[in-house]
Amino acid sequence: MRLTKYLRSGEGMTLAAVTFLALALFVFPLGLLARVGLTGEEGLSLAPLGEALASRSVLRALGHSLVTATLSACLSLVAGTAIALVMGLTDIRWKGAFTFLLLIPMMIPPHVTAIAWIQAMGPSSPILRSLGMAPELGSTHPLYSPGGMIFLLGVQHTPLVFLVVLAALRTLPREMSDAARIAGARPVRLLLRILLPLLAPILIAAWALAFVSALGNFGIQALLGIPARYITLPVLIWQRLASFGPSVLTDVAVIAALLALVAVLVILAQMALLVRSRATLIGPPQPPLHLALGAARPWAEGALAGLVAATLVLPMTALVATALVRTYGLPLNAETITLDNFIEILFRQSVTARAFLNSTLTAAAAAGIIAIGCVFLARFMCSRRRPVRRTAVSLATLAEMTYAIPGLVISIAFILAFIKPLPVLGVSLYNTLGIIFLAYLCAFFSIALKPVSAAYVQLDPALDEAARIAGGRYMFRMRRIFLPLIAPAAASGAILVFLTAYNEVTVSALLWSTGNETIGTTIYNYEDGGYTTLAAAMSSVTVLATILLMVLLDQLGRRAPPGVVPWRI
Template structure:
């Protein structure tokens, strides 16, 4: 079956989009990192690896990512098994609370924990439990870096394992229970072996996310003298400016290469451990814990209190005192920090406006692109559209896995010169941040839409064709309305991710084009701790409101599209 004119034009437009925002930037990055004297060569990479600072940063990146990934795997799997297999109460609320740290920007997480546990902690000083003044901060160590990376990425593993538990066949677990298998034996002999590919995917997801994390690695790693590749890239580019592009492009290629190797290993392990005994989503198994249920619920409550309530309480307390380090009393209480960042600081007001503009614009554009790409990727009968859609989705997944700083370097290389014909440069504008967001976060908005297309009756396409509907009308009148809730869900997730991020924009922002993430990081880096805390509190409240909006939209979506609405 040939392509209709409208469908052909759509695919051509998407090809141009993919070439400009995926192939060209990453191709230029590869050209700089893998050429020497104008010819393909590995000499730039060898020269980079000959540097002691690069080798140390590479080792620190691998070490922190691997160890924090393992910790996140253990914690996330344990929490998922409690929530997914037992009869604990208030599961929706628990999952929402456990996933919230993932949606809070990593730089905010780092700031909150630093303020919760240090000698100047407002909470500890108020309670009289603060370490002596001048004591070394317990988080300014490699262990502190890995601890917070584990906390940040445990929800990722939780999400992946919960989704897998919904597809496990109940027949096998019920048969094992009928034959007398107790819960721990059932877990060890049946459930965990079936989850092996998912556990590999969860570890690699946590590993790659930690590898590209910038907020935690910068705020904790720089004082701890524990430099990783993302921080090394940021240090060199911020110290030497655009003239250091060639140097940092080579380091970025090294970082991207490690990420791609991790993804390849994940696919290889999943193929070797693949099991064909999964089915469609079904009611989850509910193992009655009996007298152990209060213990399991207590474990969940304590984990939420430690990883969410404690740092957020410290963050709020710091935002409410006149000077960082004072105890929170009636005399030291002030709302001046909030007034400063919300009413008087022009840079922070611009940051909120800029982040809303570029994150909102990226979310809307990605929602529209996801509807078009998802239709092609799930089209019945294969052919060029389906191969194109599947290929585009794969490229989007790879771009999402590549650390944000690498994408930033690629976009600087691509757009630092004026655009052909128009003669306008996007460098040092919001436009380059907007385009980088499209590349970095398309995968987030695409997944829920592809899942929604997969649940539609394939006969809809044939019925619309028989009725004489051309491609444009089929998309407007049939498919777009049906997948619109999933597209809206994906758009909100994209907005949540882009609104608070710092990894992509850390190297792309400029005066007048600040984002929320860079403004918070700059406040903390400049020593304005109370202002950083106030702005972080506002960001957390905005994130919670947006998650509540996503929860409301999720009531009309299939189970699993919104993570905490199982």
């Protein structure tokens, strides 16, 4: 009786709606994928996966994926942690500027990063040819190799590790570090004996996050792996589905299930390691250490400036230089420079404007819906009713696991779920922006949930109790009490979702169709079709748009509450 009364209330109906949407977005598509990949003629079975692994091409691609994801995640962990320690614990200057510049590569689409590095380091590089430093024409590109792929994946995900570790440094109590310093511990000993052991759970989580991100990265693996004949599982999925069409959807779904299984196993192993390595901390979070570098400070600042130049300025300069020459391979000089490529993609190619419009609308809609959903779900995660709290936590865990699943796997799952017309409505979402929008909701929900749930934990439960006693109904309490307090965290999550979805290519690579192109797929199609200068021009415009958007948000963040803009220190 009490359950029925609760379900009829505004809070109960909202919980039912959130649960239904989560099941429709997370469970239904991925459940269909699991049924295909883990179901044989006699029911639940690993036979389909066994048959897939019996294929030499699948087994080889799986090995390539594991090697590149593991080694690139290690590279990202070492580099990202080192940068975070310098930024978070020392007295270097211009921390805000360095943080902003170091995070830009993470916001640039991976395939754009790959194109930029290919054009910066290859024999046809306009910059290197203008300086007389280009490799000999006809020689193998240095990035077309497993090592090149590992390097570029490591560079792409270093900012991700940097953000995670930097946030953790700000929450560590200082008692143990202060005691060690009073006892005469030098910075190196303090780092090895105190800080790194305390950060061990965070480092494990950061490595796992970099691993699953690299595992499902499509753009870098396709643009570097295909010329090097080093095929990974995401590229193999794309090649098979793009070459043979929906008739091989079942076989591709089995490979996608294998890729998802690897990601889930890594996350489960990470959770087990976290339990064993967790250290109990006493005391509230305090401002992080502020170690004086002394004479070494200019060297540290110079090293960070060099890192920004190497990972951002050099590839982006090469990208723009390629966009400014008439034909790829020419040196950049007064005779070869031209704006024809920019004029072509901005004014002559209708697909460009359509792609920017499609990506903007889809990413903005997904960011808004996800932010609203997170506000309600995170509230249920803090509910006093145990069944409600458990239900919400289960949905949040499901969203976390979904985020760990590569984007191409989610694409396959949504193709399986929506290739047929919807029941009752008779409308098909396949080959429309609608299916890309729904896939974004599934893939990026967890990104916005983290800051919102963290904000709810900090609220005093007495606020809700006082409003209840005063007769405030559920939606009134949400609208007048919780939403104003949670809005900064929700805005932060929405910003991260928008910037992630705006330039992505992994999720939409298999879902786009003519008329429904996104920015990522259009750039990739230009490069894949041999229109390198046009791909460089559109990539340059995309990078400029991304940076301008980040600058605008950074300026707005000066007047917004703390936490709205994620990268502001």
